[in-house]
Amino acid sequence: MLGTLNLMTQEGIRNAAGRVKSGKAYSLSVPLEAEGPQWPPRQKLWRITQFWNDLSNWGGSCDAVIMHSHSGTHIDALSHFWYNGKMYNGFDGAEHVTSYGATRHSIDNVPFIIGRGVLLDIAGWKWVEHLGLGEPVAADDLDQCAKAQNIKVQSGDIILLRTGWMRVFAQDRALFDRGEPGIDESTLPWLKDHDVIAIGADNHAVEVIENIPPTDLPIHRYAIRDLGMYLMENFYLEEIAADKAYESLVVIAPLSLTAGAGSPINPIAIT
Amino acid sequence: MLGTLNLMTQEGIRNAAGRVKSGKAYSLSVPLEAEGPQWPPRQKLWRITQFWNDLSNWGGSCDAVIMHSHSGTHIDALSHFWYNGKMYNGFDGAEHVTSYGATRHSIDNVPFIIGRGVLLDIAGWKWVEHLGLGEPVAADDLDQCAKAQNIKVQSGDIILLRTGWMRVFAQDRALFDRGEPGIDESTLPWLKDHDVIAIGADNHAVEVIENIPPTDLPIHRYAIRDLGMYLMENFYLEEIAADKAYESLVVIAPLSLTAGAGSPINPIAIT
């Protein structure tokens, strides 16, 4: 049921915490709001506030929040994607996912993801503002970038993949929504061999997409359905990359949404 | 604007991370769902899944989520509560909070709250299953409990207050919704003197309430409006208390809801 969460050990968490040096922490979330980044065809996040005011001497406010579980910065549950009728671990998709939610692999099976975060700043390593629309990141790029950053990806790591694409969101929303740079199919064995728990990227879908909607999502198929790995999207990595904080203690705390297919998150990195 | 967040320092975070011993981590969230704990008069959290199935060979699911920002395990923004027309730092409530949200003290001003978590297990210290309806926890109780646990509350700490009341949620929902045990007005100077950043409790509202709806919420008035301190509610503290994990690295990562008055959270404690 847990997929790559099985790679998360107390030892790994302890070691990751032991690497904290400065105590400087980063929120890797974009603003969660109606006009924030999200998969273009999707329902838009929205927030409404009801308020009361100086009734019986008090004032206050609280909100009704309507959102998509996969908009803004978010994590995909293993129930988010499958193919050929079968989910991760061979569960039948039609049986376990209905309009009432998922009875297998829902996000409330993920209490947290904690481990060493490894920032692979591909855009920084390539000395570009951001990668281009449809520009692939290959397995070899991941290796070379890690080497250039003098870091070695290990079992239990959480990869933070920076393509710079989130800069495009602010500069040219139409371009941002047309597709994205991201990892390509050559990374499939890399993902398996490196035993990472999760990968979060500063784009819609982690993987390279030339046109949205795409005709295939091979990384989603392979990582979620075949490996049981956690994909995380729309990360804000500008500040942590500016600090060249390639190593950190990363804490991912999904909302415990019963039967949900994912959750918005505010990922935290502590260096 | 930040209230007690000013007490959060890199040194405090570094020291808290340095206390991690075993690497065992805890999710302090209850399930976030329609029937979860929440302030009785409030709108109920809900989740709906839309799914697609074996279209073009893929399957998948995602959710539309409708929720109250203050249901289940959650944090109050400083815009959540005020009195005499004035919010924390003297801002005018009617001017800054409308049906469009808060223009001061909204939850997106809180990127994270990280620090040493100090569990004060009042129910454990009193050797009871749980405190009773309307049973107050006084400043002296906090001090004695800390002493019994051999721990000293310091500036920058995050208090985890356990009354055992969340056990009542599972056993007797009607009783749970009638009121709660919690801290009383004698703790107001204590809260100020100890410079804690935030306090999270295993009940609706942190403070003692004999009847819901109450005629006053003095802790809300004082902590939020006067001190700028963060209140957090409906924590699940059973597992961490069973382990007597009185000290931990606590990471609170509110959703970055633009203009929101609070956020559901999944608080993480690492020991």
Next chain:
Amino acid sequence: MLGTLNLMTQEGIRNAAGRVKSGKAYSLSVPLEAEGPQWPPRQKLWRITQFWNDLSNWGGSCDAVIMHSHSGTHIDALSHFWYNGKMYNGFDGAEHVTSYGATRHSIDNVPFIIGRGVLLDIAGWKWVEHLGLGEPVAADDLDQCAKAQNIKVQSGDIILLRTGWMRVFAQDRALFDRGEPGIDESTLPWLKDHDVIAIGADNHAVEVIENIPPTDLPIHRYAIRDLGMYLMENFYLEEIAADKAYESLVVIAPLSLTAGAGSPINPIAIT
């Protein structure tokens, strides 16, 4: 339970249908959308579309709709308003209205309101574009306007009250939201004596309000709580008034929202 619905008879409906002359019909609804007219402190209506496109050769769309039951053109259920703790017919408000909805007087008790519609075009009769902010319409105004229009209000009628205020919505939203012209307390005996079933007006709240939020809503108190009469708001009466169609067959068809406190409506007048 039904209040003034008891005044709706088959004879009244038959007679109203018998008055149809031209067959010209009117929708008296404003656009129902986030930026449409609504009580300023209220949660905003919102609509999201999910779409699918050319999957297996089909395309299509459907919507998730989030709205306030009392935004845009709408009807108030008798559970919408009460005072001194008692609802219409003496039911206890705290007992019968909770966050789960109303167990008395909810909108699903109103299958329809059908009868003769009588347009009282106060702005037209006064030869003004629209009445002013806080300008009262007194019982005597109603009588004189009816007389000038050569129409007599009868038991079972549905009053369409035109102040012209909806013109202000398009011209000056801030002014529209500050208050409104409407009927004043002198109309309370008039409402009772004329045995009308319902009254719909082209403003927020039917009644005159100098400042929103108001300190009292006497028409709501009296009409809803004491008379069991149906108030309807934000009607679009420009077209029907331009045609001087003072008499019509009016059909009000609230959504059958179980336990709801009101419903958006699209009122129809046939002349």
Next chain:
Amino acid sequence: MLGTLNLMTQEGIRNAAGRVKSGKAYSLSVPLEAEGPQWPPRQKLWRITQFWNDLSNWGGSCDAVIMHSHSGTHIDALSHFWYNGKMYNGFDGAEHVTSYGATRHSIDNVPFIIGRGVLLDIAGWKWVEHLGLGEPVAADDLDQCAKAQNIKVQSGDIILLRTGWMRVFAQDRALFDRGEPGIDESTLPWLKDHDVIAIGADNHAVEVIENIPPTDLPIHRYAIRDLGMYLMENFYLEEIAADKAYESLVVIAPLSLTAGAGSPINPIAIT
């Protein structure tokens, strides 16, 4: 843009009103609620009430409503369905329908549908409780039923098709959700030749479906996309059929949801 609304004339409305005899009226809506009838894979309708109680001497309640535009008793806009990339009148689906809504053929183009309602009580004519799962209603059945009822379908009519299937909703929800009886492809020329404005049925989708989800929806394709005709679903026809009220004045008043693909409705029939 209007499709069969072009068949709605003042003369037709006047004549329909002229047929009102008794003044007895019917609501043809089922309860609109989370557990009401709806297309099984769809998001569930929900309603939440916020209430206030005896504050400053008043009490009251209003609701936040979350619903699917196509759940419960509802009408399909012409933007709801298309094929081969083209909507009614040749508009491009991908261009005109996005996650922001429809820019062609949305429901706010339908101010009302008014005309003579013709109840074709197929189940009554066949002397059965209800038609069976997957049982087709052919063009010849429509003709014979009309003849048996001594009624002639004319241009501008609104067909109320009763299969009795709504009885199954109460008796056996699982069966109701598995498929339905309804009109088959032989009715396609019948629909075109009779120039009806709209057809409402007591099932999910008007047309016969053996298994949900179906592999094709030929009536949706032809009626909506090719004819521009309005389909309406989940009608409650038990009471009007029991009265053998085959002819009525029918008033359909969709909510004026800007850019929406449909609307819940409370259809009214007056006899």
